[in-house]
Amino acid sequence: MELKVKLQVFEGPLDLLLHLLEKNKVSIYDIPIVEITNQYIEYINEMKRQDLNVVSEFLVMAATLLDIKSRMLLPKEEQEEEEQDPRAELVQKLLEYKMYKCMSYELKDLQVDAQKVMFKIPTIPAEVLKYEEPVDLEQLLSNVTLKKLNAIFKSMMRKREDKIDPIRSKFGRIEKEEVSLEERMNYLEQYALRHKKFSFRRILEAQSTKMEVIVTFLSILELMKTGKIQIFQEHIFDDILIESKVAA
Numbered sequence: 001m002e003l004k005v006k007l008q009v010f011e012g013p014l015d016l017l018l019h020l021l022e023k024n025k026v027s028i029y030d031i032p033i034v035e036i037t038n039q040y041i042e043y044i045n046e047m048k049r050q051d052l053n054v055v056s057e058f059l060v061m062a063a064t065l066l067d068i069k070s071r072m073l074l075p076k077e078e079q080e081e082e083e084q085d086p087r088a089e090l091v092q093k094l095l096e097y098k099m100y101k102c103m104s105y106e107l108k109d110l111q112v113d114a115q116k117v118m119f120k121i122p123t124i125p126a127e128v129l130k131y132e133e134p135v136d137l138e139q140l141l142s143n144v145t146l147k148k149l150n151a152i153f154k155s156m157m158r159k160r161e162d163k164i165d166p167i168r169s170k171f172g173r174i175e176k177e178e179v180s181l182e183e184r185m186n187y188l189e190q191y192a193l194r195h196k197k198f199s200f201r202r203i204l205e206a207q208s209t210k211m212e213v214i215v216t217f218l219s220i221l222e223l224m225k226t227g228k229i230q231i232f233q234e235h236i237f238d239d240i241l242i243e244s245k246v247a248a
Helices: 013-024 033-050 056-073 088-115 126-130 146-163 181-195 200-205 210-226
Strands: 197-199 229-232 241-244
Touching (some): 013 056, 181 197, 197 200
Antiparallel strands (some): 229 241
């Protein structure tokens, strides 16, 4: 009966060899090398008839199997140390290949399962996001006692006292004294009517703050501009005099 092989079933020589072991139900650790080699070569011959381009790797494995087969068929010479099994290296490669193959099946299963899962971006209504669970006051205050409240109060007071500057806290508050230009102009106009002529220097020296000096000076300029007073100096370096031009 002619043997038919689907080449796409096997991904490489190790895959084919593993298939033969499973088909014959033999252990990887005790490969019947003669029987497996014969079956393997039958597969190779079938592959040659179908496509020579795909059998290069399989031929290398066939050569390896024949080498192992020949070494096992030769009579064993008596040696002091036990000769290493010619199949050992092949067994190791088969075990590694089988492990990776099983892992590939598991990954494929995970991929298939993942294709059945649908993901959706979370869309939560605004009113749900704003919702806050009501506070259970009884549960919240279940462990609260007067002693704990007193300790919390004292702790808060200590923190408040630590923030107070012992020096700055004793400073009094200085209220800012506002000086009105209009009020100062009225005052100077009346002052000029009463005194007729007075010293510019003395009127400035009578002010108690810098702000009052500035506002007084500006008031004198405004009164000069409106023609209600005039300023003159009798001699160079003499004091500047202010005189009212408004009739009493």
